[in-house]
Amino acid sequence: MTDGGTAVGLRAVTMRFAAVTAVDGISLDIRAGEFFSMLGPSGSGKTTVLRLIAGFEEPSSGQVLLNGRDVTRTAPFDRDVNTVFQDYALFPHMSVRQNVEYGLKVKRVPRTERAQRAAAALDTVRLAGLAERRPGELSGGQRQRVALARALVNRPPVLLLDEPLGALDLKLRLEMQSELKRIHREAGITFVFVTHDQDEALTMSDRIAVFNAGRIEQVGTPAEVYERPASSFVAGFVGTANLLRGEEAARVFGSPGSWAVRPEKIRLTRPGEPQEPVGPDELQAVGRITDVVYAGAQTRFAVGLESGGRLLALRANLDGHDADAARLLGSPVTLTWHRDHSIALPD
Numbered sequence: 163m164t165d166g167g168t169a170v171g172l173r174a175v176t177m178r179f180a181a182v183t184a185v186d187g188i189s190l191d192i193r194a195g196e197f198f199s200m201l202g203p204s205g206s207g208k209t210t211v212l213r214l215i216a217g218f219e220e221p222s223s224g225q226v227l228l229n230g231r232d233v234t235r236t237a238p239f240d241r242d243v244n245t246v247f248q249d250y251a252l253f254p255h256m257s258v259r260q261n262v263e264y265g266l267k268v269k270r271v272p273r274t275e276r277a278q279r280a281a282a283a284l285d286t287v288r289l290a291g292l293a294e295r296r297p298g299e300l301s302g303g304q305r306q307r308v309a310l311a312r313a314l315v316n317r318p319p320v321l322l323l324d325e326p327l328g329a330l331d332l333k334l335r336l337e338m339q340s341e342l343k344r345i346h347r348e349a350g351i352t353f354v355f356v357t358h359d360q361d362e363a364l365t366m367s368d369r370i371a372v373f374n375a376g377r378i379e380q381v382g383t384p385a386e387v388y389e390r391p392a393s394s395f396v397a398g399f400v401g402t403a404n405l406l407r408g409e410e411a412a413r414v415f416g417s418p419g420s421w422a423v424r425p426e427k428i429r430l431t432r433p434g435e436p437q438e439p440v441g442p443d444e445l446q447a448v449g450r451i452t453d454v455v456y457a458g459a460q461t462r463f464a465v466g467l468e469s470g471g472r473l474l475a476l477r478a479n480l481d482g483h484d485a486d487a488a489r490l491l492g493s494p495v496t497l498t499w500h501r502d503h504s505i506a507l508p509d
């Protein structure tokens with residue numbers, strides 16, 4: 163299934179709810195086998211797009227294609243997709259195994275095959291040992307795995323996941339992120355994953371669509387979206403933008419417009435500190451530290467530039483000296499970065 167064909171296609175899809183345009187003319191191709199994330203702030207239309215793909219909504223205009231077939235007016239149960247929701251929606255009175263088998267039973271799959279497929283799905287999510295428990299006897303992460311197994315047992319070519327990790331605490335969330343990646347690899351099917359968490363999208367996805375107000379601002383690999391954001395919105399939503407505009411930008415970047423540079427690309431040095439030689443392709447700006455945030459592994463410095471504007475710089479806490487970095491407030495500093503890391507933005 164990783165043949166790179168198109169698993170899901172959207173053609174100029176618009177969805178209006180009374181006065182609200184939730185989805186505004188979106189076109190998109192999701193390739194078979196990819197881990198595709200839809201990332202954006204609350205209300206940007208991600209869930210609505212997922213529901214349009216699942217068939218829970220019919221678009222006001224445009225087309226939805228699954229595996230090349232127009233399914234715009236096809237009922238959800240006639241579409242080759244399964245959805246995993248954030249709230250799991252498990253049956254509390256059934257065992258884990260019964261929950262997983264339920265969909266197959268409805269489809270009248272014979273008992274032996276049902277048992278085999280449920281066992282395989284529970285193996286995939288590493289829950290084989292808990293098959294006879296009820297959902298109430300499981301942790302949040304385990305319940306999420308049951309929900310996944312229940313979808314995987316149908317062997318859908320496309321799995322839709324709506325913030326499936328949203329209810330988990332941070333540690334469990336990180337664990338489930340790598341579990342989901344493994345399951346995606348092993349199942350070899352297309353995952354369409356909705357999240358508002360940029361770290362989650364960056365670490366898990368083959369490609370990301372960044373949503374803003376019902377439109378897609380950029381589709382690209384995590385590195386493309388992070389290193390080469392297509393708009394100020396993307397630069398700000400995925401990572402820290404460090405945006406300068408107009409005259410302030412012109413003085414630092416050498417030409418007007420909107421420019422950004424990622425904080426970790428900036429070298430911060432104080433007068434008297436040993437300086438690496440400044441290369442011909444490096445840009446520099448001078449200013450004073452206006453804020454210091456010690457964050458353990460790294461320290462975040464806000465620097466008010468002499469030429470106007472503010473840039474954030476990150477410094478890895480390599481020698482532990484930043485533990486008392488707050489004393490550096492007000493210190494003059496020089497910021498240096500390679501011009502390849504200057505990002506010109508169209509807006």
Ligand SMILES: Nc1ncnc2c1ncn2[C@@H]1O[C@H](COP(=O)(O)OP(=O)(O)OP(=O)(O)O)[C@@H](O)[C@H]1O
Pocket residue numbers: 179182183184202203204205206207208209210211358
């Ligand atoms: N059934 C509905 N009736 C009316 N408005 C709706 C309906 N569903 C969604 N909307 C509106 O459409 C817009 C997009 O909603 P959607 O749920 O798709 O956003 P989202 O990006 O998934 O947000 P979140 O991350 O909060 O789930 C919002 O303004 C929302 O209020």
